[in-house]
Amino acid sequence: MSIDEGYIKYEARFTEGPPPDAERVAELERWRQPLHAAGLIGHYEDLGVGYGNISVRAAHAGAFVISGTQTGHIAETSALHYALVERVDIDANRVWSSGPIQASSEALTHAALYALSETVAAVVHVHSATLWQAFRGVLPTTGSEVAYGTPQMAHEFERLWSEGRFREEGLAVMAGHEEGIVSIGESLEEAAKRVLALSV
Numbered sequence: 001m002s003i004d005e006g007y008i009k010y011e012a013r014f015t016e017g018p019p020p021d022a023e024r025v026a027e028l029e030r031w032r033q034p035l036h037a038a039g040l041i042g043h044y045e046d047l048g049v050g051y052g053n054i055s056v057r058a059a060h061a062g063a064f065v066i067s068g069t070q071t072g073h074i075a076e077t078s079a080l081h082y083a084l085v086e087r088v089d090i091d092a093n094r095v096w097s098s099g100p101i102q103a104s105s106e107a108l109t110h111a112a113l114y115a116l117s118e119t120v121a122a123v124v125h126v127h128s129a130t131l132w133q134a135f136r137g138v139l140p141t142t143g144s145e146v147a148y149g150t151p152q153m154a155h156e157f158e159r160l161w162s163e164g165r166f167r168e169e170g171l172a173v174m175a176g177h178e179e180g181i182v183s184i185g186e187s188l189e190e191a192a193k194r195v196l197a198l199s200v
């Protein structure tokens with residue numbers, strides 16, 4: 001596992017402020033619980049960094065509520081552990097967010113997934129060495145040379161979407177992001193259940 005794991009690569013324009021929408025935060029925590037219990041969201045003790053993140057669309061266009069950076073070690077999150085991403089410039093590698101905590105290092109990738117279609121209402125990004133090994137090249141898979149949290153990764157998801165299977169199945173493996181798997185859905189329940197249903 002690379003020591004590069006878990007760190008923000010985009011240019012962050014963060015404004016400290018109040019927690020995001022309470023209803024969306026409650027929904028995120030409700031589905032984060034089983035993902036955390038399954039070890040799909042958590043913390044690499046040896047690296048000292050968290051992994052996995054979860055988000056849901058916000059009320060205004062282009063915005064979403066996402067788990068904050070380095071919160072993977074927290075078993076039960078609260079409103080203090082989520083950020084509102086207000087807008088994103090993918091090609092400029094820039095993310096504007098606000099809240100009590102800065103947005104996840106994967107916020108750029110989440111934004112790219114929401115940009116694919118209005119039908120994408122939630123994004124779940126998890127880590128599992130077992131599932132990653134089993135489904136890499138089986139599920140739609142991003143290029144192995146493409147790193148997480150970059151504009152290139154965002155464009156890789158555009159490619160997978162256009163090819164069809166990712167659009168239909170809502171699951172993809174990030175070959176250049178060790179252990180990384182992404183699930184999308186028309187609801188947070190759908191996105192979470194898709195990845196929780198994977199087994200080998």
